[in-house]
Each structure stands twice: as C-alpha cells, then as structure tokens.
Amino acid sequence: MSSDSATSPSPKSALFAQFAEIAKALGHAHRLTILELLAQRERSVEDLATAARLSFANASQHLRLMRQAGLLLSRRDGKQILYRLSDPAVLDLVAALHRVGERNVAEVREIVGGYFRGRDALEAVSHAELARRMRDGLVTVLDVRPEDEFDDGHLPQAINMPLRKLETKLRDLPKDREIVAYCRGAYCVFSFEAVALLRQHGFNARRLEDGFPEWKAAGLPFV
Amino acid sequence: MSSDSATSPSPKSALFAQFAEIAKALGHAHRLTILELLAQRERSVEDLATAARLSFANASQHLRLMRQAGLLLSRRDGKQILYRLSDPAVLDLVAALHRVGERNVAEVREIVGGYFRGRDALEAVSHAELARRMRDGLVTVLDVRPEDEFDDGHLPQAINMPLRKLETKLRDLPKDREIVAYCRGAYCVFSFEAVALLRQHGFNARRLEDGFPEWKAAGLPFV
DNA sequence: ATAACATTCAATCATTTTATTGAACATCTT
DNA sequence: AAGATGTTCAATAAAATGATTGAATGTTAT
Numbered sequence: 001m002s003s004d005s006a007t008s009p010s011p012k013s014a015l016f017a018q019f020a021e022i023a024k025a026l027g028h029a030h031r032l033t034i035l036e037l038l039a040q041r042e043r044s045v046e047d048l049a050t051a052a053r054l055s056f057a058n059a060s061q062h063l064r065l066m067r068q069a070g071l072l073l074s075r076r077d078g079k080q081i082l083y084r085l086s087d088p089a090v091l092d093l094v095a096a097l098h099r100v101g102e103r104n105v106a107e108v109r110e111i112v113g114g115y116f117r118g119r120d121a122l123e124a125v126s127h128a129e130l131a132r133r134m135r136d137g138l139v140t141v142l143d144v145r146p147e148d149e150f151d152d153g154h155l156p157q158a159i160n161m162p163l164r165k166l167e168t169k170l171r172d173l174p175k176d177r178e179i180v181a182y183c184r185g186a187y188c189v190f191s192f193e194a195v196a197l198l199r200q201h202g203f204n205a206r207r208l209e210d211g212f213p214e215w216k217a218a219g220l221p222f223v
Numbered sequence: 224m225s226s227d228s229a230t231s232p233s234p235k236s237a238l239f240a241q242f243a244e245i246a247k248a249l250g251h252a253h254r255l256t257i258l259e260l261l262a263q264r265e266r267s268v269e270d271l272a273t274a275a276r277l278s279f280a281n282a283s284q285h286l287r288l289m290r291q292a293g294l295l296l297s298r299r300d301g302k303q304i305l306y307r308l309s310d311p312a313v314l315d316l317v318a319a320l321h322r323v324g325e326r327n328v329a330e331v332r333e334i335v336g337g338y339f340r341g342r343d344a345l346e347a348v349s350h351a352e353l354a355r356r357m358r359d360g361l362v363t364v365l366d367v368r369p370e371d372e373f374d375d376g377h378l379p380q381a382i383n384m385p386l387r388k389l390e391t392k393l394r395d396l397p398k399d400r401e402i403v404a405y406c407r408g409a410y411c412v413f414s415f416e417a418v419a420l421l422r423q424h425g426f427n428a429r430r431l432e433d434g435f436p437e438w439k440a441a442g443l444p445f446v
Numbered sequence: 447a448t449a450a451c452a453t454t455c456a457a458t459c460a461t462t463t464t465a466t467t468g469a470a471c472a473t474c475t476t
Numbered sequence: 477a478a479g480a481t482g483t484t485c486a487a488t489a490a491a492a493t494g495a496t497t498g499a500a501t502g503t504t505a506t
Contacts, residue, residue, distance in 0.1 A: 011412065027250050069328070070326075089319065093323050100294070103312055105241055
C-alpha cells in the first residue's frame, strides 16, 4: 500500500488543476473545430464564428476560454481581434489527442476506417515523402482549402482549387503526373472528397496524410 | 471569406466529438492524479482511491469515465478490478499537456519556477544522460517512490528509499559518487524533496528530469 | 461628436458534471 | 449456502458549463 502516495500537498495539486484547465479547454467539439481553423492561420472572431457556424457571442466565449487556458493568443487589429494558436506545442497536443483516439476508441476507428479510409483506397503520402517527390518534380500539388486560407500560406507551387470549384477546373490538371491533394489536416474532408472526385475522372491522385499546419510545423518550406 | 468552411457534415463533427470526450476525460485534477499513478503500474480501484484520497465510488466513477474515453483498460483479477493505461500514447498526451502548460500558462510557470525549480538549483538529468552515466558506473540511482511501486518495476540497480524513510537511511548512501533520485514523473515532489534533503546532508545529488514511466516508455532497460 | 462596427461582458436558463449515499452485483472464503 | 470483500450502479443535490440575449466597451469612419 502506498499510503503516503498523495501526501504531497499543494504545489502538485495546483499544477494538476492548471493542466486540467487546459484539457477542459480542448474538451468541446466546437473548440476543436476552432483550433483546426486557427492552425491554418490567425483569424478574427467573426471569421471564426461564421466558419464554425457559431453565434458571435458563443464563439467569443469559447475563444476567451481557450485563451485563458493558454491555448490561444489574441491581438487587436483595428476593430477586429485576431486570435492565433499560442504555440506549436498546441498542435502537438491536438495531434496526441488524435492519436489516442485512433488507437483506443472504437468509435473513432470506425469513423476513420469507415468514412475516411473508405474514400481513400491508396495510402496517403507523408509530408516527408511529398517533400522528396516535389524536389524531384514528380507531382502536382493541389490545395483544396478555401481561397483565403490558401492566400495566407500554402505549399510551394501548390495550385489552389477549393473543393466546390474543383469539378469545373479539372481540365487544368495533368493526367500524366500524380496529383497530391492536401487540406487542413488529417481529418479535413476536403482532400478526401477531392481525391475521390479526381479518381472518378481518371486522374492519378493521392492525399497528403496530414495538412498544411503539420507541413509548416515540420519546418518544410512554404509560401 | 471561407463560407464553405464548415460545410463538411457529420463524419468530422462526429470525430471531433469523440476527441472532445477524450480531452474531457483529462480535464479534472483528480483524474490526472489517477493517470500519474497508473503510469507507474496497474492498480486496483481501492488502491487508487486511497492513494488519490478519493472515496471508493468517486474513484470508480472517474475510472469508468476514463475507460469509456479510451484512456484506460481494466481487467478482473479475483475480487479486484485492475486498471491500467490503455496505451503509451496516453503518456504522450499527458506529456503534451504538460508542455503546453509550461510554455503558455503563467500560473504553471510560476509554480514550476517557484516551487519546483527553487528546490533544485542544479539542472535535472535527462533519462538519456542518466542511462549513459549508469553505463559508465558513475552514479548511484535512488528510487524515492513508495515501496510497492518500486517492487513492481524500477531502474536497474536502483536503491529504493521512500521519502519518509530516507533521512534514517542516509548512512547507506555514498558521499563520493553522484546520486540521481527519481520518482513518478516530472512533477512528482518526492524527488525534489529527496534531492533537497540529500544536499543538506552534504551529498552530491541531482534529480532525474522525468520519472519511471518515461524511462520505460523510452525503451530503456528496467527490472 | 456621432454613428457604425467588432467584440466582450453580464444575466439567464437548460444541461452536464461531480461527489455522496446506499443498494446491487460478482467473486472468493468458509 | 452464507458471509465478506471489492466494485459498480442508481439516485440525488450541488456546482460547473454551454448557449442565448441584450447591454457595454473600444475602435474606426464620417
């Protein structure tokens, strides 16, 4: 029996309470959505609210909470308040969360295996592999995020075709080179949909395993 | 404006809801305490409840919640139910949580800088460094966790002296070799207290940066 | 100054969590 | 079979969280 186990008094409990606040701040689907959006780039409250389909005040509330927990920082730019991730470590934290889910939660495995993997018979490309193939000039890189996110930063030489416009622009893509489509992150549906559509039309397409934030975080070059 | 940002329907929201459940399961100081205990080894409900100073039913409730979230697994052994971490990825997740806190939460920096760092003027030893110094036979390794945790697994050649017994056993330790004390993890107070005590008595003592679970997770040998 | 705008704050209500209690269940011992 | 033990379950009360509303704040444009 480790009777003296919890004998340690305040400092550790205080720490753990703080860590718990951080975890709580991650503990809501809307907040995870907001984090994914902010992983792409700094955004205003209004912007985030509409993108995440939340009311203004509600988005503001979630943002404040995450800022207090240390996940976000904000700055004022004119009338707007712009939020951003406080630290790349936040991306790691979210990634760790994803990994635990994928490995240990049946529901997650089902969704990932069923919906995501089902649409994507071929293996996805890791960012390291994509970087190599880009150096060798072997691939066309397709960014299927919304235009504004593309404008704010994207992979070198990537072509931006938001999913909705993709079908009308297919003629601009090469049939003889492999196309790698990427998006916001591992669970962003855009790139899955894009690859499915491209394959239907006879293109040789694959998906980047993760997304733009991870590419950036890995220290790979971007524009 | 990325008006089509949240157009993606169910699968992603369902995923994020699942991930949020995992984060929620981390979002309570008591649960983080339980996780730290379980990082050492498998434990029964009763054991955990007393170690974490919780009522039986309350501990059971927290455990069930974490199991449902995928953080823990349980098995029956006779009358007892033994819980354990479901996956080393859970350790990574907790570590990522700590890192975000240390880097971005003022309160955490204060506690760590004030209490923990204050007691430990010298730099802590990383597990990689300790492994090297152990190979070279340069250090005495001191495990200051409770006896039962030591019995269930510890660093090779480590001597177990739970904090309460340390003062009475000082004569058994060498004054001419460096002593490295370790404990449950980075925020386990035992090793800080131990090093402080040892230094007071003229020993050359340092702390292992993290703890036994991290040593194990790094693939280093243990008994 | 005044108006318009972006965001936060405060108050509210519905919902979810937490801790406690005591009963119920499964397993072992006798 | 009966009792003891370890754990879970169900019910409850107190506390925290989430979403909505409308007012308040700080900024820019007129």
